[in-house]
Amino acid sequence: MISRTPKPLKIGMYSPYLSILGGGERYFLSIAEILSQKENVTIFFDKSISPKVKDTLGINLDKVSFESEKKISSSSAISKFKLLLKMDAFFYMTDGSVFLPGAKRNFLIIQSPGHMPGITISQTIKTAGWKVLCYSQFMKSILENRLKKPATILSPGIDTLVYHTTTKTKQPIILTVGRFFSYPHDKKQKILIETFKEHSLTLFKGWRLIVAGGLTEKSGEKVLEDLQECASGYPIDFKVNVSFLELIKIYKKSTIYWHAAGYGEDLYSHPERAEHFGITTLEAMAAGCVPVVYDGGGQRDIVENGVNGYLWREPLDLVKHTMHILDHEETYLSLVGNAFKKAEEYSQPNFYEKVVKLLHR
Structure with a gap:
């Protein structure tokens, strides 16, 4: 037959x-x-x-x-x-x-x-x-x-294979990725910039913050301008509307991944202001970046606190978790390995x- x-x-x-x-x-x-x-x-x-x-x-x-x-x-x-x-x-x-x-x-x-x-x-x-x-x-x-x-x-x-790298490619870079949107849909990049600035000459001396994201709406132009003004004079770089291949290169050389969507919001009354999933967090993990992301929304599906990254509620916790990673190589390597494994699930x-x-x- x-x-x-x-x-x-x-x-x-x-x-x-x-x-x-x-x-x-x-x-x-x-x-x-x-x-x-x-x-x-x-x-x-x-x-x-x-x-x-x-x-x-x-x-x-x-x-x-x-x-x-x-x-x-x-x-x-x-x-x-x-x-x-x-x-x-x-x-x-x-x-x-x-x-x-x-x-x-x-x-x-x-x-x-x-x-x-x-x-x-x-x-x-x-x-x-x-x-x-x-x-x-x-x-x-x-x-x-x-x-x-x-x-x-x-x-x-995600295609985890295209992000795969080793810790040898890593540079002293903290990365955040998110579109440049106006409130209430913004990714809260400003709190990350301000936190980095506050410690740029001490705890984060020798490090850079890269703020990457898409600019697709007119309202986002003013948001980007304000962020660039806030970052002026500090080792903070903006990567706007970069290609997919270029973004992968940035992921591969970054060591830490920050994300802040949902910070400062009443997520019980306005759950739409949280990160609904966190695909950039997942991409960062696949590229061997350790995520330190705001504790809210869909990020909890991906990041297990202290296992494959850290969740934070206040900027002080963001700094403490980041420094713990940088000061403890064994912890860093364990987090990277577990981040890879979690990314493979997706x-x-x-x-x-x-x-x-x-x-x-």
Whole structure:
């Protein structure tokens, strides 16, 4: 008997945020890249973004088809429903809006509490046919509590092999990575700059702080200017809109990774101001940087305090943890080794397996 190759699935994908090309977009487009190896994947967005995605995020969309974004963003509910009826699966990264799903399998990706659909009768009916996906246990708990609907954790994956390095490549560099956004979505880079400045001539003498990130929105320009003014005269470098390959080089030569999203915020009342997952933290760990990150949000899914990095609540703790790493080589090497191991849990093969299982479950 002759076995037949299964017909490729027809998969549609849409996100209103693709022009930003941040962590959420990397997650979304990684799913597209993975599925396009065997399935017919269509993204509803301008195809001209594909080269930029490859340069900025290191994601290859050559096997992905593109159709007009307006077929989703500007069409009627009936038109969208009819379009989705032709598909085996549809992935939608919501901005808080939701529409009736028409595909055989429908996945609603909710990045943060701020992107959660409203809890109205109409929205509840529309949401009923979607399978909710999120990044972390942090998000899962919030979504299930508010939506009264199960949520599945599909954490981001990274190509750990491209980050791999040894401690011999490390330089006296502290790195932080995050887009330059205005409040309340900012990454709190200023507190990191101020903390580094305060100790730059003493505890951190001979060290540099690198502040890397994307600038994709007009409101971020003033944020960047203020940060650069704050850092003026100190060994603090800014790397703005660098390519994916350049960012990997920076990760590989950095020793410590700092992150502060969520600091100074009431995360109980405003959980959307915390880091929803922390993919840059994961990338840093894969590159052998020891993370010292704010104790809140999705960072807790990744960093186990004192095992593969440190969590901090106040700037004094940030400094103490950093100095403990620098002053104790045995501790440093143990943290680096455990950081590598943790990053491997989120490797690209593991992510691929989870995405495929999700699609065929």
